[in-house]
Amino acid sequence: MATPVPPFTAEHERFRAEARAYVAEELRPRTAEWERKRWFPTEVFEELAARGYLGLKYPREYGGRGADHVLDAVWTEELPRCGSGGLAAAIGAHTGIATPPVWKFGTEEQKRRFLAPAIRGEKVAALGITEPGAGSDVAGIRTRARRVDGGYVVSGSKTFITNGVRADFVVTAVKTTDEGGHHGISFLLLERGMEGFTVAGKLEKLGWHASDTAELAFDEVFVPAENLLGEENRGFYLIMANFQWERLQMALGAIGSMQACVERTLAPRDGSSRPAVANGQAARHAVAEMVTRLEAGRALTYEALRRFARGDDAVREVTLAKLATQRAAYEVAESALRLRAAAGASPEEIAELDRAARDSRLGPIGGGTDEIMREIVGRQLGL
Amino acid sequence: MSSAVSPATDQSVLKPDYGSTQRHFIFTEEHERLRESIGTFVERELAPHAEKWEETTFENWVFPRMGELGFLGLSYPDEYGGQGGDYYCNLILAEEMARSNSGGLAMGIAVHTDMATPPIHLFGTEGQKQRYLVPAIKGEKISCLGITEPGAGSDVSAIRTRAVRDGDEYVINGSKTYITNGHRADFIVLVTKTDDDAGYDGFTLFVVDMDLPGVIREKKLEKLGMHASDTALLAFDDVRVPADAVLGEVGKGFYHIMWELQGERMIGAAGAVAGAQRVFDKTLQYAKEREAFGRQIGHFQVIRHKFAEMATKIESARQLVYTTAWRVENGDYPVREITIAKLYASRIAVEVADECIQIHGGAGYMKEYGVERVWRDLRLNRIGAGTDEIMLDVIGRSYGL
Numbered sequence: 001m002a003t004p005v006p007p008f009t010a011e012h013e014r015f016r017a018e019a020r021a022y023v024a025e026e027l028r029p030r031t032a033e034w035e036r037k038r039w040f041p042t043e044v045f046e047e048l049a050a051r052g053y054l055g056l057k058y059p060r061e062y063g064g065r066g067a068d069h070v071l072d073a074v075w076t077e078e079l080p081r082c083g084s085g086g087l088a089a090a091i092g093a094h095t096g097i098a099t100p101p102v103w104k105f106g107t108e109e110q111k112r113r114f115l116a117p118a119i120r121g122e123k124v125a126a127l128g129i130t131e132p133g134a135g136s137d138v139a140g141i142r143t144r145a146r147r148v149d150g151g152y153v154v155s156g157s158k159t160f161i162t163n164g165v166r167a168d169f170v171v172t173a174v175k176t177t178d179e180g181g182h183h184g185i186s187f188l189l190l191e192r193g194m195e196g197f198t199v200a201g202k203l204e205k206l207g208w209h210a211s212d213t214a215e216l217a218f219d220e221v222f223v224p225a226e227n228l229l230g231e232e233n234r235g236f237y238l239i240m241a242n243f244q245w246e247r248l249q250m251a252l253g254a255i256g257s258m259q260a261c262v263e264r265t266l267a268p269r270d271g272s273s274r275p276a277v278a279n280g281q282a283a284r285h286a287v288a289e290m291v292t293r294l295e296a297g298r299a300l301t302y303e304a305l306r307r308f309a310r311g312d313d314a315v316r317e318v319t320l321a322k323l324a325t326q327r328a329a330y331e332v333a334e335s336a337l338r339l340r341a342a343a344g345a346s347p348e349e350i351a352e353l354d355r356a357a358r359d360s361r362l363g364p365i366g367g368g369t370d371e372i373m374r375e376i377v378g379r380q381l382g383l
Numbered sequence: 384m385s386s387a388v389s390p391a392t393d394q395s396v397l398k399p400d401y402g403s404t405q406r407h408f409i410f411t412e413e414h415e416r417l418r419e420s421i422g423t424f425v426e427r428e429l430a431p432h433a434e435k436w437e438e439t440t441f442e443n444w445v446f447p448r449m450g451e452l453g454f455l456g457l458s459y460p461d462e463y464g465g466q467g468g469d470y471y472c473n474l475i476l477a478e479e480m481a482r483s484n485s486g487g488l489a490m491g492i493a494v495h496t497d498m499a500t501p502p503i504h505l506f507g508t509e510g511q512k513q514r515y516l517v518p519a520i521k522g523e524k525i526s527c528l529g530i531t532e533p534g535a536g537s538d539v540s541a542i543r544t545r546a547v548r549d550g551d552e553y554v555i556n557g558s559k560t561y562i563t564n565g566h567r568a569d570f571i572v573l574v575t576k577t578d579d580d581a582g583y584d585g586f587t588l589f590v591v592d593m594d595l596p597g598v599i600r601e602k603k604l605e606k607l608g609m610h611a612s613d614t615a616l617l618a619f620d621d622v623r624v625p626a627d628a629v630l631g632e633v634g635k636g637f638y639h640i641m642w643e644l645q646g647e648r649m650i651g652a653a654g655a656v657a658g659a660q661r662v663f664d665k666t667l668q669y670a671k672e673r674e675a676f677g678r679q680i681g682h683f684q685v686i687r688h689k690f691a692e693m694a695t696k697i698e699s700a701r702q703l704v705y706t707t708a709w710r711v712e713n714g715d716y717p718v719r720e721i722t723i724a725k726l727y728a729s730r731i732a733v734e735v736a737d738e739c740i741q742i743h744g745g746a747g748y749m750k751e752y753g754v755e756r757v758w759r760d761l762r763l764n765r766i767g768a769g770t771d772e773i774m775l776d777v778i779g780r781s782y783g784l
Contacts, residue, residue, distance in 0.1 A: 002710075002715060003713055005706055005709065005710075006408050006709075266782050266783075273783070274783055274784075275782060275783060275784060277784065281776070281779075283779075283784065284775070284776065284779030284780065284784040285772075285775040285776070285779055287778075287779050287782060287784055288726075288774075288775040288776075288778035288779040289775070291719075291723065291778055291782075292723050292726055292727050292778065295703060295720065295723045295727075296699040296700065296702075296703055296723075296727050297699065299699060299702035299703040299705075299706045300695075300698055300699040300702045302702070302706070303407075303698075303702045303705075306408060312405060317698070320694060320695045320698050320699075323691065323692075323695045324695045324698075324699050371688070373691065374687065374688040374691035374692065375684075375687070375688075375691075376691075377690070377691035377694055377695070378684075378687030378688060378690055378691045379687070381667060381681075381687075381690055381691075381694070382667075382671065382681075383667075383670065383671070383679075383681040383682060383686070383687040383690060
C-alpha cells in the first residue's frame, strides 16, 4: 500500500478498510429498503455502537474509543458508501453535531446521562437550532426559555431537525433574554417525554429519505436547571465552536460520496473489464472531470483536516473545503447517474445514483449555505 | 456479521504526529528561508525590469546571476554544482518566480531548470553532465527543449525530425517550433525519430549544441502573452552530431520525454497557482481602494463572493499541487495525480485572471494595471505541456476508458 497522505497513517488506513467492509456488507444491502420506508430502524444506532463507530473521538471513560478526529474523519468518509445520505446524515447528526457540545460543554453528570448512552447507541441525539423563521440567521431564533423556580419553561418551535422524530434528547438553542442578537442564546437539553414537547411533523424531503426530519413544538415545557448546557447566554459560542467540525464532516462526507460515485461509474458489467460507460471521448472526459473535482476537493479537505486535527485555527480552510465540495458532490453524482443511465444501468443502480444526486443536493444548504460560506471567506479577506 | 469484518483494537489507532505549526506539512523551516531568499531576489532584481522585458524579452544575465545564487540547481547534486535540495525547492522556485510579474521570464527559467536539464541529469552520461548540466546550473549555458513541430503538437508520436546514423555520427533534419529559449539557447534537448517502423520505440533524444552548422534559428514568434520569453521556430538542416550526443537510450526517446513531461506539468501547475494567487492579491487590494456608488467595490456582495470563489479554487489547486509533490518526493510516479493537478491549476488560473479583469473593469483591460498581462500569460497554461483536452484524455485513459 502506498504511504497514506498525512494526516492519515497506516493505522488509519487499516481502520478504513475495516469500516469500508462493514459499510459494504452490513449497511449497503439494507439501505434501499430504508429509503422506501422513509425510516431506518433505530437499532442501527446500537449496531454501530457495538462496533465503536459512535464514539471514535470520545474518551474511554464515557465508552468512546479515545482516538482523534482523524479516525472519525475516516469513518465519515466511509459511511456515505452505504448509498443512503439519510443514514449518513442521521449518524453524522448524532456523532458530529448533537453530542460534541455535550462532550465539550457538559457537566460530568450531563456526560453520564447523555453522552455515554449516546455512544452506546441507547439514546439518539439531535441538535435543534433552525426554526421556521431562523435558518442562516441564527441570531433570529425565537424559541424562548423563561427562568422559573428550579429551571426553565420553554415555548417555541424548531424545524428541519435531523433525528428529531426519534431523538431521546435534543440539544436545543433557546433565547434566555429578550434582547435580540447573539448574546441571549442558551442551550437546553430537552428530553423526549417532557410534558409539552411534541413532534409536530415528519417532513417530506427531496432526498435523505431514510432519515427522519422533524418539526418540534414546545408548549410550556418545563426543563430542570441541570439540563442547561454550558453557560446561560453563551450559547452562540457553543454554536460557533461546533460549526468547524460539522462543516469539515460535511466536506469529508462529500469526498466519500464522490469517491463512491466515481467507483460506481467505473464499475464493469457482464464480465467485461472495461467500465460500463459509453465508448468515446465525451464519456472519457466526463469521468476525468468527475475525478478532477473529487481530487481538488479532497486535497483541500485534507488540508483543513490536518489543521483542525492539530488544533490550529482552521476556519478559513474548513470554510473553503465545504464550499469546494458540496456543489461538487451534487454535480459528480449527477454525472455518475447520467453516464451510467446512458449505458443501460439496472433500475436498482439508477435508483442508487439518483438517490446520491438527490441526497447530495442538501450539501450546499445544510451546515451553512454556500452563500454563507462565501460571506465568511469574503469577510476574512476584509471585504 | 461477516468474518471479513474485524473490529480494530484501541491500540491499533495511532494519533498522527506533527508539530503545532502553521506551515504546510511538506515544508520545513529551511524551505521557508529559501522561499524568502528567492522571493527577495526576484522582487529586487527581476521585477523592476518586467515592463521593459515585455518589449525586449528578458536579458541573458538573469541566468548567470541566478546560477551564482544557486537557484538554477536547487535539487541537483552538489557534485554538479547543485544545492542538493529536495523536489519542494523546485516548487518554491516556480512559486516565487511569480513575484517577477512576468510569466515569460518565469517560463524561460522553468524551461531551463525543470524541463531541459532534468533529462540530462537523469539519462545523461557523466560526460554529458559535465559538458551541459554543470554549466547550465551555473547559468553559463542556456538550455531549451525541442519537442513540438509544425506538424506535431499534442500528438508527440507524429514527430518527423529525423536522426540518421552515419558512421560515428548522426545527421539530423527537421524543424521544431514554439521553442522557449530557442533564440538564446546554447544547447537543445531534441526529440527525434530514429526508426520509422518501431512505433513508440522509434524515438531518440539528443543534446545538440546550437552553434553547430545547420542549426537555423528561423523566426522569433509573436504571441498572445509571455512576451518576455523568446519563442523560436528552429530548423535542422543536415546537422551532424557525434554518436555520443544521444541522450539516454536509442529508441527510448518517447518514454524519456513522457517522463520529462511529468516534471514539466508539475512545475507548470505550481507556477499557475502562484500566478493566480498574485493577481488575486493585487485585485483584492484594488477592490479595497476603488470606490463606486459610494463604497469600496469589494464591499458589494457579488464582488465579495467572487473573491470567495477564487480563494476556493486557488487553495484547492495549491493543495493538489502540494499533495502531488509530496507523492513525488516520497518516491511515487503519480501520473494521474500530476495530470489532475496540471489540468485543474491551469484552468483555475485562467478563470481567476479573467475574474480579476472583470473586477478591475476598464482598468483591467488596460495595459498599465498589469492584469490583462497576467491573463494573457496564464492562458498558455491550458495549452502548453499538454492541453486541457490531452490531460482529460490521460486521466480518462488511466481508468481504462
